[in-house]
Amino acid sequence: MKRFGVSLEDNLLDELDDLVKKHKLPNRSQAIRYLIRRNLTTEQWETNQVVSGCIVLVYDHHKRDLLNKAVDIQHQYHHLVLSSQHVHLDHSNCLETITLKGKAKKLKELADRLIGLKGMKHGQLVMSTLG
Numbered sequence: 001m002k003r004f005g006v007s008l009e010d011n012l013l014d015e016l017d018d019l020v021k022k023h024k025l026p027n028r029s030q031a032i033r034y035l036i037r038r039n040l041t042t043e044q045w046e047t048n049q050v051v052s053g054c055i056v057l058v059y060d061h062h063k064r065d066l067l068n069k070a071v072d073i074q075h076q077y078h079h080l081v082l083s084s085q086h087v088h089l090d091h092s093n094c095l096e097t098i099t100l101k102g103k104a105k106k107l108k109e110l111a112d113r114l115i116g117l118k119g120m121k122h123g124q125l126v127m128s129t130l131g
């Protein structure tokens with residue numbers, strides 16, 4: 001661990017302290033680490049690096065056409081899919097989480113295709129990193 005001094009304008013320091021409070025971080029150092037790591041992850045996605053991610057989908061399983069299409073699409077990208085978990089939320093609704101690893105552009109492409117399917121109730125891509 002190395003220490004270094006940081007000079008910040010008052011308003012930027014206020015913003016940093018707000019971030020500490022908002023995310024319940026223990027101190028300013030942890031806030032700076034958090035921002036650097038978040039920025040690195042964003043850059044990895046923007047420059048099409050190999051990354052990890054997770055797609056969350058909520059849909060009605062009675063819509064068989066939607067279900068079939070979602071499965072077909074996932075098979076087209078099977079080399080990116082590490083795992084998928086299906087949970088029955090209630091009588092009609094299912095929640096699926098699909099964990100991915102691969103080039104960022106391909107992960108986004110897969111997410112867009114699944115989330116954009118007609119009838120999909122909710123879909124979100126969590127963009128993460130390999131560490």
Ligand code: NI
Nearest residue numbers: 061087088094
């Ligand atoms: Ni289900």
